[in-house]
Amino acid sequence: MNSIVSASRIETRPADAEEVVRLTDVRRRFGATPALDGISLSVKKGEILGIIGRSGAGKSTLIRCLNGLERADSGEIVIEGRNITALAEKDLQPLRRRIGMIFQHFNLLSAKTVEENVALPLKIEGIAKAERLERAHELLDLVGLSDKAGAYPSSLSGGQKQRVGIARALAARPALLLSDEATSALDPETTRSILALLKDINRKLGLTILLITHEMEVVRGIADRVAVIDAGRIVEEGQVWSVFGDPQAAITKSLLGGIRPQLPEHIAARLSQTGGSETILGVDLSGPEAQGALFADLSAALPHSFRLVHGGIDHIQNQPVARFFIAVPARDPTFTAKVEQFLTARSARVEVLGYDTDHD
Numbered sequence: 360m361n362s363i364v365s366a367s368r369i370e371t372r373p374a375d376a377e378e379v380v381r382l383t384d385v386r387r388r389f390g391a392t393p394a395l396d397g398i399s400l401s402v403k404k405g406e407i408l409g410i411i412g413r414s415g416a417g418k419s420t421l422i423r424c425l426n427g428l429e430r431a432d433s434g435e436i437v438i439e440g441r442n443i444t445a446l447a448e449k450d451l452q453p454l455r456r457r458i459g460m461i462f463q464h465f466n467l468l469s470a471k472t473v474e475e476n477v478a479l480p481l482k483i484e485g486i487a488k489a490e491r492l493e494r495a496h497e498l499l500d501l502v503g504l505s506d507k508a509g510a511y512p513s514s515l516s517g518g519q520k521q522r523v524g525i526a527r528a529l530a531a532r533p534a535l536l537l538s539d540e541a542t543s544a545l546d547p548e549t550t551r552s553i554l555a556l557l558k559d560i561n562r563k564l565g566l567t568i569l570l571i572t573h574e575m576e577v578v579r580g581i582a583d584r585v586a587v588i589d590a591g592r593i594v595e596e597g598q599v600w601s602v603f604g605d606p607q608a609a610i611t612k613s614l615l616g617g618i619r620p621q622l623p624e625h626i627a628a629r630l631s632q633t634g635g636s637e638t639i640l641g642v643d644l645s646g647p648e649a650q651g652a653l654f655a656d657l658s659a660a661l662p663h664s665f666r667l668v669h670g671g672i673d674h675i676q677n678q679p680v681a682r683f684f685i686a687v688p689a690r691d692p693t694f695t696a697k698v699e700q701f702l703t704a705r706s707a708r709v710e711v712l713g714y715d716t717d718h719d
């Protein structure tokens with residue numbers, strides 16, 4: 360087994376897992392700005408890797424380096440075993456064809472029909488018309504748009520345009536699909552249908568996908584692993600349920616703020632750090648330990664009762680991911696320690712957030 364040590368986790372995976380992409384210590388600087396400051400990551404065949412980060416973190420630079428539009432200053436980018444950093448411009452062309460791309464604004468040609476758009480990468484490759492149209496129809500069938508082959512992009516909805524974008528990206532049978540904010544311009548329902556399509560294609564074709572997004576729901580919905588990028592560095596990496604269930608880096612916690620339960624604002628605002636009648640605890644628990652009669656067992660193990668203030672259980676990659684806020688009486692100083700002891704024995708992370716006197 361190989362071990363990959365990430366910022367906070369040790370992951371093991373089989374040594375024979377076929378890597379489609381591997382980056383080693385990739386650096387790219389613009390003047391004084393290190394856009395990529397030593398990125399190392401790999402994506403194995405059939406995997407969906409999500410890359411998240413706030414604006415300016417280096418996501419676009421990473422995509423441009425991957426598809427050869429930008430040269431890394433140093434480090435290695437290996438795609439299907441070939442180091443693209445060592446290639447001359449003319450040798451990059453065939454490699455670029457191994458990467459399909461989908462974009463936020465679809466980038467379809469408005470003067471061409473849907474089937475012509477899908478067949479375009481094959482036309483560039485010099486494939487005969489009959490063959491490329493046959494392939495285009497096969498792909499339009501795959502993305503559920505067989506009836507739109509002769510339509511023009513302007514007559515399609517955003518979701519349909521992105522389906523055409525996906526079909527076009529797959530035309531040349533790429534090894535890797537790069538998705539650059541592909542659902543950011545779509546409404547939530549259309550986003551869900553596009554994500555379901557990508558997952559379906561990933562399963563059916565074993566397609567490897569690298570998703571760059573600022574939408575946590577996208578990663579939560581379909582990625583296997585996630586890497587968090589900040590100031591050109593990967594600050595955290597792991598399976599989605601593990602990173603989303605117990606984020607370590609401050610930036611990850613902040614990015615996930617919208618999809619993880621938070622202590623309600625009116626309670627957070629009145630918390631004291633010095634004392635009160637109740638201690639408010641934040642509890643994070645994921646994986647198998649989050650299943651079962653946690654609160655019944657906790658209750659049975661304690662001398663006093665406690666209050667559940669807020670929280671819930673999510674399921675990511677079929678793993679339960681729980682986050683709760685509980686209030687325990689502060690008058691007995693051993694009580695909080697007992698709760699912490701019980702929960703940490705079940706691999707929970709427990710944090711004292713403050714004290715409350717005025718509970719509702």
Ligand SMILES: Nc1ncnc2c1ncn2[C@@H]1O[C@H](COP(=O)(O)OP(=O)(O)OP(=O)(O)O)[C@@H](O)[C@H]1O
Pocket residue numbers: 389392393394412413414415416417418419420421
């Ligand atoms: N061509 C360039 N010239 C100068 N600085 C650049 C250039 N491209 C990127 N940068 C800088 O590099 C850093 C990373 O930018 P990048 O566009 O890769 O971030 P990003 O994560 O894609 O952001 P966003 O989500 O806003 O697109 C930023 O500080 C940016 O200003």
